[in-house]
Amino acid sequence: MASVLASAHPQETVYGQVGDATVPLRFSSLDEEYKVLRERAAVLDLGGHGLIEITGPDAVAFAQRVLARDVEYLTSDRCMMTLLLDADGQVVDQVLAFGREDGILLESSCGAGARLLAHLRANNDEGVEIADRSGDLTVLGLEGPYAWGVVGRLIDGELASLPFESVVDTTWNGADIVFARTGFTGEYGYQMIVPIEHAADLWRQSLEHAQAAGQEALELAMLEVRQPIPRHEVTEGATVVEIGANWLVDVTKDEFVGREAVLAAFEAGGGRRTVGFSGGDGVPAPGTRVWVNGQDIGEVVHAVHSVGLGATLGLARVDHDLAAAGLELTVGGTEVTTLTSPYIVPKSWSIPII
Amino acid sequence: MTIDELRARAAERQQTCSQIKKMIVSRLDLEIDPDWITDDQPLFGRGLELDSLDVLELYVAIEAEFGVALYDSEMAVFGSVSRLAEEVNPALRA
Numbered sequence: 001m002a003s004v005l006a007s008a009h010p011q012e013t014v015y016g017q018v019g020d021a022t023v024p025l026r027f028s029s030l031d032e033e034y035k036v037l038r039e040r041a042a043v044l045d046l047g048g049h050g051l052i053e054i055t056g057p058d059a060v061a062f063a064q065r066v067l068a069r070d071v072e073y074l075t076s077d078r079c080m081m082t083l084l085l086d087a088d089g090q091v092v093d094q095v096l097a098f099g100r101e102d103g104i105l106l107e108s109s110c111g112a113g114a115r116l117l118a119h120l121r122a123n124n125d126e127g128v129e130i131a132d133r134s135g136d137l138t139v140l141g142l143e144g145p146y147a148w149g150v151v152g153r154l155i156d157g158e159l160a161s162l163p164f165e166s167v168v169d170t171t172w173n174g175a176d177i178v179f180a181r182t183g184f185t186g187e188y189g190y191q192m193i194v195p196i197e198h199a200a201d202l203w204r205q206s207l208e209h210a211q212a213a214g215q216e217a218l219e220l221a222m223l224e225v226r227q228p229i230p231r232h233e234v235t236e237g238a239t240v241v242e243i244g245a246n247w248l249v250d251v252t253k254d255e256f257v258g259r260e261a262v263l264a265a266f267e268a269g270g271g272r273r274t275v276g277f278s279g280g281d282g283v284p285a286p287g288t289r290v291w292v293n294g295q296d297i298g299e300v301v302h303a304v305h306s307v308g309l310g311a312t313l314g315l316a317r318v319d320h321d322l323a324a325a326g327l328e329l330t331v332g333g334t335e336v337t338t339l340t341s342p343y344i345v346p347k348s349w350s351i352p353i354i
Numbered sequence: 355m356t357i358d359e360l361r362a363r364a365a366e367r368q369q370t371c372s373q374i375k376k377m378i379v380s381r382l383d384l385e386i387d388p389d390w391i392t393d394d395q396p397l398f399g400r401g402l403e404l405d406s407l408d409v410l411e412l413y414v415a416i417e418a419e420f421g422v423a424l425y426d427s428e429m430a431v432f433g434s435v436s437r438l439a440e441e442v443n444p445a446l447r448a
Contacts (some may be wrong), residue, residue: 081400163398183399203399226434247395247402252385266390275396292357324364324393325436326446328355340437341394345430 001113003047004138007214009201018215018231019111021048026214033217034307037143037185038347041150042213043206044141044263050113051133051193052106059103066123067097068249068256074099079167079180083240083248084119085258089236089265092119095250096166096182096191097352102254103128105178105193109230123257138199141182142210143189143218145347146259150209151190154202155179159190163354172202186220186346188353220304223313224344226276232286232302233274233315239265242317244274272298273323276343278311281336290316291330297322308344312336367446368393370439373419378435381415382408393436398429416442 002022003009009024016025024045027032036042049050054063063071076099084092089097093112098105103330113134120130142150148160162181170179175198183189186230194202219229228245240249240262249262265271288300303314316331316338325340372394382404391402398404404412409432417423418437420442424431431441440446 070417186396223397227400244392244394245383246392247400251387252392265386271393274394292360295357297357306369321361322357322364324367327360327364340440341434342396342430342437345428345433349429 001048001134004196004199005047007201008203009045014214014322016215017111018048020050020114021111023110024212024214026051027212030191030214030220032050033211034213034215035044037213037221038308038344039145041142041144041147041210042139042202042280043210044143044152044213044215044218045203046110046139046141047199048110048215049139049172050108050116051137052108052113052117052120053100053103053131053133054106054120054127054128055100055103056128058326059128062124062126062128063097063106063260064093065126065255066120066257067095067251068258068262069097070250070253071099071104071239074104076101076169077167079165079182081165081248083114083245085241085249085256085262086119086261087257087261088288089239089258089261090237090321091230091240092116093261094228094230094245096180096195097179098178104212105133107191107193111231119213133353136196137193138196139193140192140194140199140202140206141184141189142192142206143185143213143221144187144210145351147188147190147210148353150206153209154206158190167180173198177202184218184227186225186227187221187348192237198246202226220306223302223315223345224306224308225340226344229302235301235317236285238317241265242272242274269320271320272317273320274301274315274317275323275325276313276339276341277316277329277331278306278309278313278339278343279336280312280331282334283312284314284331284334288332290344292316292322297329306343313339366443367436367439370446374438374442375436377415377419378402378412381411391435393439394434395397396401396434397432397438403443
């Protein structure tokens with residue numbers, strides 16, 4: 001699935017395949033786009049996120065059963081991030097769930113729309129309507145310490161200071177759009193769900209106030225604040241607890257697909273946990289072993305070069321009794337130090353919206 | 355450092371984190387097992403979804419439980435439980 005905004009992207013855009021989506025990895029350079037995201041305001045083409053609408057009399061009951069957080073009272077002015085699990089407690093996807101007047105709208109993680117759709121259809125015991133809206137709607141994001149200013153210039157300044165995870169149905173240039181205060185990177189973040197025929201205009205107008213950033217810069221900034229990136233962190237057999245995505249699951253909820261398996265893994269204890277690390281010259285590949293004095297204690301899950309740290313930044317899944325910050329470990333043949341999250345403090349935490 | 359020394363060091367941090375999690379759950383009347391909170395998860399906005407009123411409650415609770423006043427600290431100290439642990443137990447930074 002190519003981006004509906006491809007014709008509006010600059011010629012030098014570098015694309016990559018992420019799951020079922022072809023997404024812009026970078027428009028210029030990672031360093032430049034990262035700095036825009038962390039220091040100013042970035043426009044994001046989130047067209048790789050699938051949009052699936054669930055409607056019908058039992059839409060909320062269905063969503064309540066398949067989503068791992070409580071959406072029973074998710075009104076049309078709210079959204080929340082949560083997981084979908086299979087019966088074994090394995091992560092199917094991480095979604096943004098938007099309350100809608102006639103049901104729920106789910107936004108998949110990047111490149112996971114088809115998998116999410118198949119999972120929903122396979123679990124549709126309630127006989128709800130499940131419609132893939134990715135063909136007529138797309139998602140644009142604004143993210144950065146001054147993204148709030150772009151919202152003011154682009155749509156309405158009042159929307160910039162909405163509480164986190166608030167949603168407003170509004171219009172832009174005569175088009176109905178869904179506007180939400182969200183964010184993946186710890187910076188001020190907003191999303192606009194827009195009809196595809198208006199998307200290119202909104203993209204171009206956004207670029208008058210901000211600069212485009214691609215998937216590479218976005219994922220780096222997500223990693224730096226320990227925002228889960230499912231395509232990197234959900235590995236075969238890893239439980240929610242091992243991934244460290246507990247906060248996307250509400251275990252006080254009575255029932256949802258995968259609940260028993262998640263609780264069993266939690267109560268069993270032991271196993272491995274995920275911890276950040278930095279150090280070394282190169283970027284270790286996923287699966288690179290992690291050692292302490294010749295003893296294998298785990299493996300690298302995901303690693304990149306962090307522009308903000310000026311060093312390698314990665315996640316390792318290691319024995320639970322060694323999953324803590326401030327330890328010297330060996331990754332491959334290189335010494336690294338485990339870190340305390342967030343690995344970069346977002347600038348937005350010290351900048352008020354004015 | 356031997357693996358046992360590393361485990362001891364990790365245990366010290368995990369113990370401080372565990373104390374903080376229990377304090378958060380107790381002071382804010384959360385209905386979750388304190389251990390369900392991870393050391394690295396965000397506390398405000400995303401994650402535990404605490405708000406500014408919760409912060410005020412936590413300032414008081416931290417001073418009462420750990421004898422550390424964080425009133426003038428930047429929000430970054432609440433970036434995660436593990437980050438907060440370094441504020442209330444500076445030995446963890448060594």
